[in-house]
Amino acid sequence: MQVIQVAIAVPMPQLFDYKIHTPAAAGSAMSEVLQSDPLLVKADLGDTVNVDLIGCRVLVPFGPRKCVGIVVRVNVESDYETSKLKSVIEILDIAPVCSQQMLTLGKWMSDYYHHPIGEVLQTLLPAALRKQQSGKTRAAVATQPYLQLDADSAAQSDVDDLLARSVKQFDLYRLLEKGRQPLSAIKQEFTPAIVKALTEKQLIEKVDVVEKPEEWTTQLTISEKPLPNVEQAMAISTINLASGFDTMLIEGVTGSGKTEVYLQIIEPLLAAGKQVLILVPEIGLTPQTVGRFEKRFGIRVGTLHSNLNDTERLQVWQQAKDGSLGIIIGTRSSIFTEMKNPGMIIVDEEHDESFKQQDNLKYHARDIAVYRAKQLNIPLVLGSATPSLESLHNALEKKYRHILLPNRAGSAAMPAQRLMNIKGQPMQFGIAQGMLEKMQIQLAAGNQVMVFVNRRGYAPALLCHQCGHVEQCTRCDNPMTVHKSANNLQCHRCADIRALPKACAECGHNELDTFGIGTEQLQQGLETLFPDYSTVRVDSDTVRGKGKLSKLLKEINQKKYQILVGTQILSKGHHFPDVTLVVILNVDSALFSADFRAPEKLAQLITQLSGRAGRSDKVGEMWLQTHCPEHPLLQDLINNGFSDFARYALLERKHAALPPHEHQICIRSESQHKYLSIHFLNLCAELFTQFKHAKVLGPFPAFIEKKQGRYRNLLIIQSASRKYLQQATEQANKALSEMPVSRQVRWSIDVSPIDFS
Incomplete structure (x- = not known):
């Protein structure tokens, strides 16, 4: 018997002691299994297996539950009486799934991100290994489904008669006579109905095979x-x-x-x-x-x-x-x-x-x-x-x-970047008349046009024309987004859904108007304005589902669509050789954000979107619609490029003592009771004031103050020394965990935060 320490995926920082009977040397049957697949084989404690336990998964009792944990240490001197320790129920592996290298990485991540070691190590493993439980027959080894002839089918003399009326069934049978085939490949040529028919006739069967890929x-x-x-x-x-x-x-x-x-x-x-x-x-x-x-x-x-x-x-x-x-x-x-x-x-x-x-x-x-x-x-x-x-x-x-x-490859030139002042201009579906004319010119020349708006759905809000009431999510205090294709209202913060109302909830009037433009409305509008050209929408609503985005991107490159409408998904490095015009709508709000990273994010977005134009031998251009063409950020970006903007932004950050010149951690707190969330962070602030080389900022509300019925607040701790900040946070973390109020709120530590929403 020995004592081992196990990391379990629970929100507690320590390892847990368990006792285990040391397995003996491996028997011949298990040795054969080891040789055939030495990576992952489930073993009961009764099996005679020589196990290097460190890095293996074990099934252990934890309170009323059974949990999968990872063995981190063996032969431990426990602080508890061995007789009082619980025993490991089952060893799930005969070889480590978490190498010493990954255990070292997990320990570093646990220390650096101030996160429980058990949850960290579980994150390092594929989901299939996190879920493995005792009593499941499926081994942890991954298999591929294959089809082969049924073991008894070769003895059947009437196969020709059975398949005489189905050419496709006969073709599949003849194919499998040559040897078993991957089910994924079969599905590309034969329908599920054909496979099912042959299976019911007991002519073929499905088997799971551990694939050994070619070297x-x-x-x-x-x-x-x-x-x-x-x-x-x-x-x-x-x-x-x-x-x-x-x-x-x-x-x-x-x-x-x-x-x-x-x-x-x-x-x-x-x-x-x-x-x-x-x-x-x-x-x-x-x-x-x-x-x-x-x-x-x-x-x-x-x-x-x-x-x-x-x-x-x-x-x-x-x-x-x-x-x-x-x-x-x-x-x-x-x-x-x-x-x-x-x-x-x-x-x-x-x-x-x-x-x-x-x-x-x-x-x-x-x-x-x-x-x-x-x-x-x-x-x-x-x-x-x-x-x-x-x-x-x-x-x-x-x-x-x-x-x-600094230069584009081949003959492609950098796209021209321009600002369009839309003050006082007539607009249709959020697009200025002058911009519509530019789009028409490019489309008539056989090119593609991309229109970006960072708002999915039909419209960001639904309001009453009589009393001004806006339909809001009660859990988030946030306007509900109109989705006309789904005929509902959706909260993009908590995913709550409700039917489109026929009358105002406040005054009962039935004259309800949408406010603002989303991708859905923009697509419909462009289809009306340019009926001779095909329009496609690329956002998280239209690409949901396996292979959907790949299919859309392929169709775009085949020029099935001439107008592309989408959100940030379109900015992510895609290559569209026939896009010659990119139009960017509704970015003015980012110019006045409270987030000090907002200018950097906006500059990256504009530059990445601009880069979708003119990627082949065609000349490209990007137009940004704005009410603030004189804004210094836009002027610097358009006239001098991202490289110049970034270096100036670094200088600004240095003078403002902001990252990356200084380092931050963010303590986030959530509660259904606003005062509790703030009270907890006030105690955190008092705790951190004892560290003289750390600055305490806050507490203050998150940019999204209420979400899913919980009030959310932040506290920022900042220091010029990353090492000092980490040591201070480690000491404070222990004290915070022992505070009674810490168990009444949800709280977390975010090292080097990039989002304060």
């Missing part, structure tokens, strides 16, 4: 590649000369060929049998990126994003871990993917906010990438046309190597 190094074939321009060649040479840990920031204008640089720098790594992990900000970028990498290297690329089911994600995770994949491309959480032979990590569009997890464990994937690259002693490449001020500051301070791509 990717033997499949590697480099297709013809373009000759890089001088700037690209210098970037490729600089990165290829890097050895060991080195962080490099590629600051390249939109269309400068950053992806081609990525392709050429990973070529020698793949040839040497090394693996590469590439992070992209959005699911929508994955298909086009994957297609380009697969075409260049002739190997399958593993993908990790939220549109995959748990089994699919687990399979890619395992194949990356055992070295069966050379390239892994994924969104934020893919930074936790283990690689057998790591060669490089690339973070594309590193400035994007989606790399920051805003719920629960508030990590930033870009920052984790820096730690992991150092841990693995491999290069890290960050790329963006509009780098975050944090990364740019590190590059200018020589902490990162700075690589510039």
